[in-house]
Amino acid sequence: MLKFQRALLGAALCLSTAWAQAQDIRVEQPWSRAMPPTAPAAAAYFVLHNTGAGADRLVGAATPIAGKAELHEHAHVGGVMQMREVAGGIPLPAGAEVSFQPGGYHVMLLELPRQLKGGEQFPLTLRFEKAGELTVEVPVRHMAPAMQGGHHHGH
Template structure:
């Protein structure tokens, strides 16, 4: 294959390789692949998931989130209570120094309530994450019909949950 053909092939394939992966940096924080599951058009809520890595030597804290996509946005977690799983709102989520926090099905997540309209598979919507030290970080949430590989599937033993 000639160099020009190889270069053309690489240019054509590059967008598909990066279609689902997107990352954001804010100070010492690295936010990995914000995503949401595609839901039926009539569903009144959605959830956003991502991973926050703290590369710094001090903890940070996710205080809140906002989105033009929803009238109300809350930080939630799933907890075991009396043998049942239940979802509850949390005031903030600590991102430990040198650590990470996964916002994933059956764990922490950002709950979008009173949606303007349900996003479809392949679309993206804006979400602003408000951190105590790193300040506001605007990300784009990729809407997907399936969870990214290894997240919320049968392989992690945690199952999957839809809102």
């Protein structure tokens, strides 16, 4: 009986730690751009804030509107700007913010059954190494929103 109580207490501590870590991650200004008729893919953008004392890492994303959602970045490789999938996730240091914006980090939405249209919105679930999952509603806009401040921390 004592083993069971200790196991139960351990599980409760793990859950409360995960809940506390999830509370330390904030997602602001989520958005996606309306797609032209021939676009095969879309992207989601946002700003991540880690208000906690511990570092975390964004390791994946999912949405019911796409067959696949991948973490991508634009990077200079050999003097050429390339878009590539980020292997191993994106670090989110303690007390920091990381911007996902055109020309930088973004969530690539692939295998879409149809084009996204302005005025729509969709759920996007972000998976963190420590904080677990966090789901946000992403509005689809005709134009990029005006970003507040210069959110370039983290790249």
